[in-house]
Amino acid sequence: MEVFSMIDARVEAELVARVMAGDERAEEELFLKYRRGVAIILNHSTDNSPAAADLCQETFKITFQKIKNGELREPGKLPAFIWKVAHNLVTDHFRKLRTHQISSIEEVEDITDATPDQLDMILEKEKAALVRRVLSDMESERERQALYRFYIAEENKERVCADLGLTTKQFNLIIFRARKHFRKLYEKMASGR
Amino acid sequence: MDHRYIDENNVGDLYLMGKLSAQERAIFEMHFINCERCVEMLEETSSLRQAIRGNWPQEILQPASLLPVRAVARPVWRTVVMACLLALLVIVPAIFVIGEMRRLRHELEEAKAIYAAQREPQNADEKEPSTDQKPTPFSERQGNDQREKSESNSSNTAKLRDSRSQTNTPVFALVAARRGEADSNEIITDESQKWLLISLDLEGDTEHETYRATIESRGRRFWRADDLRPNQYNALTMSFRSDSLPSGQYLLTLEGISKTGEMKAIANYPFRVTKKSMK
Numbered sequence: 099m100e101v102f103s104m105i106d107a108r109v110e111a112e113l114v115a116r117v118m119a120g121d122e123r124a125e126e127e128l129f130l131k132y133r134r135g136v137a138i139i140l141n142h143s144t145d146n147s148p149a150a151a152d153l154c155q156e157t158f159k160i161t162f163q164k165i166k167n168g169e170l171r172e173p174g175k176l177p178a179f180i181w182k183v184a185h186n187l188v189t190d191h192f193r194k195l196r197t198h199q200i201s202s203i204e205e206v207e208d209i210t211d212a213t214p215d216q217l218d219m220i221l222e223k224e225k226a227a228l229v230r231r232v233l234s235d236m237e238s239e240r241e242r243q244a245l246y247r248f249y250i251a252e253e254n255k256e257r258v259c260a261d262l263g264l265t266t267k268q269f270n271l272i273i274f275r276a277r278k279h280f281r282k283l284y285e286k287m288a289s290g291r
Numbered sequence: 292m293d294h295r296y297i298d299e300n301n302v303g304d305l306y307l308m309g310k311l312s313a314q315e316r317a318i319f320e321m322h323f324i325n326c327e328r329c330v331e332m333l334e335e336t337s338s339l340r341q342a343i344r345g346n347w348p349q350e351i352l353q354p355a356s357l358l359p360v361r362a363v364a365r366p367v368w369r370t371v372v373m374a375c376l377l378a379l380l381v382i383v384p385a386i387f388v389i390g391e392m393r394r395l396r397h398e399l400e401e402a403k404a405i406y407a408a409q410r411e412p413q414n415a416d417e418k419e420p421s422t423d424q425k426p427t428p429f430s431e432r433q434g435n436d437q438r439e440k441s442e443s444n445s446s447n448t449a450k451l452r453d454s455r456s457q458t459n460t461p462v463f464a465l466v467a468a469r470r471g472e473a474d475s476n477e478i479i480t481d482e483s484q485k486w487l488l489i490s491l492d493l494e495g496d497t498e499h500e501t502y503r504a505t506i507e508s509r510g511r512r513f514w515r516a517d518d519l520r521p522n523q524y525n526a527l528t529m530s531f532r533s534d535s536l537p538s539g540q541y542l543l544t545l546e547g548i549s550k551t552g553e554m555k556a557i558a559n560y561p562f563r564v565t566k567k568s569m570k
């Protein structure tokens with residue numbers, strides 16, 4: 099583990115040095131390496147707001163600028179550095195949103211005007227029907243219960259374990275299997291449609 | 292934070308559910324921001340949750356949101372019978388209490404209007420009544436008017452309490468917070484009350500067929516229900532096991548869900564839960 103993190107820190111330092119030197123390919127590499135993680139953080143922090151995609155672009159724009167300005171003193175701390183940029187943008191986003199909410203109703207109507215097109219809606223409906231079929235067809239009642247209680251009712255694991263007479267290890271195994279079976283069945287039904 | 296710890300403690304799931312503390316969340320985010328393994332797990336979990344959340348088939352397993360389902364290997368017909376019995380136990384008293392509550396509330400309003408009309412000319416300069424009395428669960432719009440608060444001890448309120456004790460399922464009608472108002476609703480329960488009902492008046496909102504209610508405590512999501520439908524009085528009711536809501540401050544946010552799935556914020560209902568110990 100230690101060896102890996104040392105290698106990682108060295109790779110990170112090289113990447114940062116190349117970005118500082120104006121290497122555009124290094125920027126792309128850094129973007130590809132962090133993009134998905136940053137997207138999850140931003141989606142989570144904004145409750146899946148459509149603004150998350152723009153905030154993601156902005157995070158990297160600012161990160162590259164700051165690296166070039168020499169603001170990242172310890173390249174090994176790049177993950178924390180990007181994390182901070184992303185969170186500052188989220189804070190800013192909500193501050194702006196609060197100011198915006200006080201402005202006119204007409205503007206709000208403009209925002210809500212963006213309705214999904216018909217094809218998207220049909221595809222969504224098909225997907226929903228498929229998910230319902232998969233859930234109905236899952237063989238193990240216990241796995242289905244675990245999915246429901248953990249992911250939908252969001253009950254505490256300890257409580258579900260106590261109710262179902264499981265150890266936490268057994269619970270983790272059931273959740274793992276439930277996810278696997280759901281995915282398998284979904285793929286099977288989707289391909290046979 | 293290593294992968295063994297992450298897997299054993301379902302850190303990824305808890306993160307997506309908003310159940311990690313701020314510190315745990317920051318540590319985990321700084322870990323997965325460049326960890327392909329965790330990113331993949333989070334993406335998969337997120338799409339699984341999204342897929343099953345709005346699409347859970349009505350005909351299979353419909354536990355009341357916070358109701359424990361004890362017997363796993365129980366035959367299906369028994370589960371169905373149990374579910375029906377439980378629904379009867381909770382819904383019938385709830386309907387009765389809500390109907391009774393509305394009728395009595397109406398009577399109370401009338402009595403208040405008459406009393407206020409009688410009292411106004413002679414008592415215009417009278418001091419405001421004291422506010423340190425126990426709040427009643429039916430705290431409908433009481434925050435605005437101290438005089439209304441003093442009326443909550445009237446005989447009508449006593450009747451409300453009586454009707455409540457008939458079923459022992461208290462109903463708490465929460466009042467939406469208005470801008471700049473820090474007032475909170477009070478929910479006071481004791482150990483004898485195994486269930487409680489929260490009712491939200493939707494006021495003027497009639498444009499949505501379904502609603503989403505989210506309860507947060509200390510900035511973390513505590514509970515959420517989608518697909519809530521208003522009753523004939525344009526109110527939403529939710530049942531909770533009393534022990535699932537420990538003492539503390541909560542915020543319930545209500546959003547309307549349009550037919551295309553768009554969410555619109557409707558109102559916020561701050562409330563405080565206090566457990567009264569029985570002597």
Ligand SMILES: [Zn+2]
Nearest residue numbers: 323326328329
């Ligand atoms: Zn990881």
